Amino acid sequence: MNSEFDELLSITIKECYVRRNVIVILFVIISLAILAIGTVWPKRYTASVLIEIDSTNILQPLMQGRAETTKSIDQVANAREIIFGEEIMNNILAQDVWKEEVVDDLEGARIKELIKKKVSINRFGKDLVKIEFVDSNAIRAFETVNMMANLFIEKGEQSKIDESQAAFDFINKQVGDYLQKLIAVEDGIKKFRSENPDVRPGLITEVSNKISRLKAQIEDTDLEIREAGIKHDSIKKQLSGEALIAISQSKEGQYLSTIADLQNQVQALRLDYKDTYPDIVRLNNQISELKVELHKEIEHRKTVISTSKQSGDVYVDESILISPLYQELRSNLSSTETRNATLKTRRNELSKMLKNEYSRAAKIHAAEATLSDLTRNYQVNQDIYQDLLKRRENARVSKSLDQEHQGFAFKIQEPAKIPILPSGMRFLHFIIAGPILGLLVSIGLIFLFVQYDSRVRSTKTIINDLKIPVLVEIYDFKDQSTVETDRKKAVVLGGLIIFTAVIYIYVSIQKYLGIF
């Protein structure tokens, strides 16, 4: 590739030499044309101002979570909207630098559009906004951009203040509304309380405890009543005939045991004596007597029972009536009866109380539902009210921040300067570009020509493409007349170049003296 390029380069140099006339003429034409353009090229002065729109300042970390600083999202769009607004545009046109040009409203509108076209607003980095204005007049460019920046900042800060004031007002109104609601709910609760004084929290458990206690008492009383009944019955039974029989049976027992004793004696005597022995005879007699006695007693009891059964009365043997046991039983019976009556009365009372408690519990349930409803309402309202109060304080701080020009920093990072040098293409650029471009274009054209012209200029092409040997390379003859012509041409070409240079110098001097 390199050797190919070298070849191309050397051919280009050769061709440049051969076609030096063309090159010089092209060079002169192009550089003079560029010079001409340079002299008529309009000057453009650019004034710019760099504004820092910083939503995070020193106060923000201090007030974290307390105050909300107002934030703007798209700063460039925002700035554009503000600057291109009628208000600022009118202010700019009212400036001295523009005043003269605004002859009527139509012209004013046209100039406004013109100014809008010449303004460029760009964002630099995170928070920097650059406002640029291009104009043919340096002072006017400076004044305009300066005015724009100042009005923009003023307007921007005012709008932020308005915004935070509006936010504060809104929250403040909300606070008032909620306060009213809260007071209303409080009144409701107070009224309910005064109407239902015994309704208090925990009352329902108390009542239910009482109910269960009453129920237990009633059960106990029932048990005691049954106990007393059984006791009464048994005492009564003891006092009835069956008790006497028991006692008389004990008389019969006495008889029987005496008989048995006597018979034991008879048996013992019979071991030694005959039945005719006097003692035995006497004992036998005694036994028979006792047996009669026993028999009599049994008969007596039978009649007593049957008679008592017939009369329904309790037959009480006289001997028993006077016994202390009987007396005691009697008193027991009467005390048991008294107790029985007391227990029954108590049970009735307890049942009544239970009923009361039941009805009270039902009442409490209804009241408690109402109360909890009211309380819940109160709680919610109070929460919101508290929150709003906090928010209102935040908003107040935010508002103060904006009013103190602290919350939303519009800072002029780089103030506008009067542009001394025109921006963009200056005359100096044209002076420099003219000869360079002239040379580059003419040589470039030759280079392109050599590259795309298919005519053979190198022995390498013949050798490589056609495989025909090249015997020799012979330079062009230069006889005396050619040399002479070449010299004349060189003088003419040199003259042309000097002429161009002179024009360049002349025009440059004129330009810097301010004649053009």
Add this chain to the structure above:
Amino acid sequence: MSKIEDALNKVKKSSAQGNQLQVITGRKRIDQMSSDIATRQPSDTHLKNRTSSTKQIALMDEGVLFSNEELDSLNIIHSESSNSKILNSFRELRTQLIHKSNGENFVVMVTSCLSEYDTGLCSINLASAFSLDESKTSLVIDCNLRKPSFDKVLNIDFPKGMTDYFENDDITTDNIMYNSGVKRLRLIPAGERKESASEFFTSKKMRDLMRELLDRYSDRYIFLNAAPIIDSADTKILVDICDYVVLDVPYGQVTTRKIKEAADAIGEDKLLGIIFSHVPPAPNFNIPGIG
């Protein structure tokens, strides 16, 4: 200028005699030449002797020779050429041709692949290069009958040439062979301009002429200046007569396609190679790395 006109008139009158050299342009030497006109006789002194010694070459009647300055102004090389690069190029070419022929003398045709391109000067310079060597002589024949160029190249009007030789059986080779003004270089001009010469070149007479010229001196090298092969049937015929062909390719004027066409017309066995001519001298920028 009146002197020149006088000279021209004189020449015209004497042209009836046929074998006298005439001068057409007004240069310093013309006066001298016109006065010396008688001395420019076709050389017939060597015709009968088929010898080839250096001594005899030295004895050749050279007529009036060009001075070095005149050769320079005519763009013809000489041993003290101011343009040594061109001189060396032709010497190099000579060496290559001699090397190729193994020392034998030969007939070389110089042609081009560009219409209207004149190889006359190139042919004469090539012949001059051979004649620089004191042991060699050269003969250059203008076979471009349609566009003769030797008189222009050398600023001399040659009264008779190839066409006369072919058309008139009375005219011998001696009548058409001239001293060129360059040492050891003879030439045969084209003669009267002819649109086509195929019948001449295909004739037996042409072959005989070639044999005669080549055989007369073993150290004579013959050069044919032919019309561009691209648009001339004559040249294609001449290819058969000559031993070698060299193709003159001027710098920056022909495409490879044209060269290819010409090379194909010549044929591989005859085409010795290409002379890449009219290369513009590189300006004196000594840029390193650029050959």
